[in-house]
Amino acid sequence: MSITTLMLGWEFPPFISGGLGTACYGLTKAMSRRGMQVTFILPREKPIRLAGGSSDVGKALAREMPNVRIRAVASHLSAYGKYGPQPVRPVTAAVEAELADEPPTGEAATYGPSLEKEVFRYAQRVMRIAQRETFDVIHAHDWMTFPAGVAVAASTGKPLIVQVHSTEFDRSGEHVNQFVYDIERQGMHAAARVITVSHYTRNVVVSRYAVPPTKVDVVYNGVEQATGSPPLPHSAWPTRSEKVVLFVGRITMQKGPEYFLRAAKRVLEKLRNVKFIMAGDGDRLHGIIEMAACLGIGHRVFFTRFLRGGDVQRVYQMADLYVMPSVSEPFGIAPLEALQNDVPVLISKQSGLAETFRNALKVDFWDIDEMANKVVAVLRHPPLSEMLRVNGRRETLRFRWEDSAAKVNDIYRRVLHVA
Amino acid sequence: MTSVCFYFQVHQPYRLRHYTIFDSATDYFDGFKNAQVCRKVADKCYLPTNRLLLDLILRYEGRFKVAFSITGILLEQFREYAPDVLRSFQDLAETGCVEFLAETYHHSLSFLFSPGEFASQVQAHKRLIRDTFGQMPRVFRNTELIYNNALAEAVERLGGFDAILSEGADHILGYRSPNYVYRPPNTCRLKLLLKNYRLSDDIAFRFSNRAWNEWPLRAEKFAHWIHAVNGNGTVVNLFVDYETFGEHQWEDTGIFEFLRHLPTEIFKHPDTDFKTPSEVAAAYDAVDVVDVPYFVSWADIERDLSAWLGNPMQHNAITELYNLEGQVKACNDPDLLADWRRLQTSDHFYYMCTKWFADGDVHKYFNPYDSPYDSYINFMNVLDNLRSRCDPELNPSKTGLTAAPA
Structure with missing residues (x-):
């Protein structure tokens, strides 16, 4: 039997701003390749016009994913709030009208000012779409889609599967937003199965949300395998006397930018010719810039803000080491992408990736001296960086979305009692 | 006649402590961890196995014999962390049924990088063995049984050795059996003893493997395999890490019982005995020259240097x-x-x-x-x-x- 999934997901290219969008897209594409039927509910702030093509985002993406139907839902929810690439603006009536997939509702499109209200408004809209769709399971990604998933499951009787890409504890440490926590908890408890992207996150789900361990499955993320010709080897570049250490990610508490800076300070005590590049935006950006100045290393730290497309490749090509100092990282696709760009990686042990990936240096995010120790080692010893680069790049091949999709398929079949 | 030649490798390194680029003190080694490991292995392996071997030697009145190669740095650690272990090895030495082999004092790869350093480490180890156990080693084994023709020549030049040990790897023996004494090319009197890796690994690696079709391995069955060599060889060289007893194979696998009963089972065949490497070299003539131009070792499946280099x-x-x-x-x-x-x-x-x-x-x-x-x-x-x-x-x-x- 072919199972059809109602997927409550996030961002599709070209507007991907982080791990959540990347994961939804990668997983869905792989499910399509496996012949799994997916109806993908995509929150959109405005209709998308792809360069030189149809104005219908659904059709454009359909060519890539024949078994996936995209249904846009007007919402200004975005994966990362205002720190994604898109500015948050209320959806206008004109935009609403252009969202061809959705019939006019007659409702005023002036959305509530708060995220809380928007989450429920999104749920109502999804409910409306769901009434006109046929599907076997509902698969919701992260908390903002959980109320919608729970509502659709309650009204249709179809099983709900929630996938946790990050929890409120990852994003906010101990200072959790109670409203968000409650929604996460309700979603996990209402679901037939919970999927986490690592054992690390599975532990959080079990210990912090009291979900029975037997209900939680781990499905690791994959990474899109690099296509086209491999980048030029570093040896082909003009020799640089300066080394570059890279941070790519939102500049927020969760990503540990402070630890990166403090380690940078220690590294500069040992090596002079090192530059530190921090690519990303976030609520800690200004504080971090100030901190770099206070530490007296402002002249060695460079802030690029949020980078898109080709700029990301370019910054990777300059880098000698990628550091992911996350305080709490459910998975961590970005280091895999760095490796695909031939940059060795140093990752925080507080990450899902660290529990399964072998050819990376690992460090506790708070252990500044050890982080600096390892950064210095990579910059000073070419055999080390070479082995991390070559073996790491090879190891990224283990992370295939096809395998993730196959596991998700098994979970669906178990939930539906299909042999 | 077939002789069983047991040689046990006894070694622990000085492990380094966590040392960052910000450290500047010169105490590089982790005294606490080294003491801890030494003590743990002493209690699980060295002491109980030494006790058992001493029992067996006394019970068989000189017919049961073994050889050890104990690295210099482990003897130093015994002196510091486990003097009782050192004494128990000395008790074994006094029975006259235990031979001590020579190797590089620091369990090093010096032969590959510095012939001069290699020679001084071998001499230092010989002196230490003489001073500790009252016998001058006559047989050499290099770190991890790393061996080639050049090593044999170098060892002969050092002088004072009758035999050298190595791995009986298929690719150096070809159709030949490891159960004979051989000789390296370009040497005059040195004999070459090669490890029977199948029988050695049956004890060292497969002993507790339940997926192995010979599991469980009892002394009787193993002795039967040894007896089968009669007529097809003169010596079965069983070279294993000493930590096999009690550490790699835990006590509950029955490894100590296996060892306890092995001599009785071996002696059931009248044409079988135990000999130390020196006795094997003295008793049997070399049957052929084994040419080993490239390095072999006893590590992993590759039996080469890839585990270290x-x-x-x-x-x-x-x-x-x-x-x-x-x-x-x-x-x-x-x-x-x-x-x-x-x-x-x-x-x-x-x-x-x-x-x-x-x-x-x-x-x-x-x-x-x-x-x-x-x-x-x-x-x-x-x-x-x-x-x-x-x-x-x-x-x-x-x-x-x-x-x-x-």
């Missing part, structure tokens, strides 16, 4: 280490020389092996590091400090204010 980090670390030889020796600083030598222990390079890393695996036992990369980083940081001590300009430690090496 299989990747760029290992090559880099060891080359940098031996590049310091001249400078270290020119300093005339005994502490510096001792530290440099302890860094030569092969285990440091084994920890950097990435061969099996991908499969998640066997190089883990006793390995203090989470990953080969961490071990390389740590080693290079220590080496960096050691290098700074070679340069008097950079070295303030001559004032005697720094901590003494562990």
Whole structure:
């Protein structure tokens, strides 16, 4: 039997701003390749016009994913709030009208000012779409889609599967937003199965949300395998006397930018010719810039803000080491992408990736001296960086979305009692 | 006649402590961990197995014999952390049924990098064995049974040896059996004893493997395999790590019972006895020359050097280490020389092996590091400090204010 999934997901290219969008897209594409039927509910702030093509985002993406139907839902929810690439603006009536997939509702499109209200408004809209769709399971990604998933499951009787890409504890440490926590908890408890992207996150789900361990499955993320010709080897570049250490990610508490800076300070005590590049935006950006100045290393730290497309490749090509100092990282696709760009990686042990990936240096995010120790080692010893680069790049091949999709398929079949 | 020749390798390295680029003290070794491991292995393996061997030697009144190769750095650690173990080995030595072999004092790969250093380590080890056990070694085994023709020639030139041990790898023996005494090319009197890796590994690796079709392995069955060699060979060389008893194979696998009953079962065949390597070399003539132009070892499936020199980090670390030889020796600083030598222990390079890393695996036992990369980083940081001590300009430690090496 072919199972059809109602997927409550996030961002599709070209507007991907982080791990959540990347994961939804990668997983869905792989499910399509496996012949799994997916109806993908995509929150959109405005209709998308792809360069030189149809104005219908659904059709454009359909060519890539024949078994996936995209249904846009007007919402200004975005994966990362205002720190994604898109500015948050209320959806206008004109935009609403252009969202061809959705019939006019007659409702005023002036959305509530708060995220809380928007989450429920999104749920109502999804409910409306769901009434006109046929599907076997509902698969919701992260908390903002959980109320919608729970509502659709309650009204249709179809099983709900929630996938946790990050929890409120990852994003906010101990200072959790109670409203968000409650929604996460309700979603996990209402679901037939919970999927986490690592054992690390599975532990959080079990210990912090009291979900029975037997209900939680781990499905690791994959990474899109690099296509086209491999980048030029570093040896082909003009020799640089300066080394570059890279941070790519939102500049927020969760990503540990402070630890990166403090380690940078220690590294500069040992090596002079090192530059530190921090690519990303976030609520800690200004504080971090100030901190770099206070530490007296402002002249060695460079802030690029949020980078898109080709700029990301370019910054990777300059880098000698990628550091992911996350305080709490459910998975961590970005280091895999760095490796695909031939940059060795140093990752925080507080990450899902660290529990399964072998050819990376690992460090506790708070252990500044050890982080600096390892950064210095990579910059000073070419055999080390070479082995991390070559073996790491090879190891990224283990992370295939096809395998993730196959596991998700098994979970669906178990939930539906299909042999 | 078939002789069973047991040789046990007894070794523990001086493990390094966590040493970052920000450290500057010269105490590189983890005294606490080394003492802890030494004590643990002493209680689980060395003491109970020594006791058992002593029982067997007394019970069979000189007919049961074994040989040991104990590294210099482990004897040092016994003296410091486990004097009771040292005494129990000395008790075994006094029975006259135990032979002690010579190797490099520091369990090093010095033969590959510095012939001069190799010779001094072998001499230092011989002296230590003579002083500790009252016998001068007559048989040589190189670190991890690493061997080639050139090694045999070098060992013969050193003098004082009747035989040398190596791995009976298929690719050096071809159709020939390891159950005979051989001879290296270009040597006059040295004999070559080759490990019967099938029977040795049955004890060392497969003993507790329930998926193995011969499991459970009892003394009777094993003795039967040994008896089958009669007529097809003169000696069965069983070379195993001593930690096999009680550590690699835990007590509950029955390994001690196996050893306890083995002599009785072996003696059931009248044409079978136990001999030490020296006795084997004296009793049997070499039947052929075995040519080993390339290095072999007893490690992993490859039986080559790849466990220690299989990747760029290992090559880099060891080359940098031996590049310091001249400078270290020119300093005339005994502490510096001792530290440099302890860094030569092969285990440091084994920890950097990435061969099996991908499969998640066997190089883990006793390995203090989470990953080969961490071990390389740590080693290079220590080496960096050691290098700074070679340069008097950079070295303030001559004032005697720094901590003494562990």
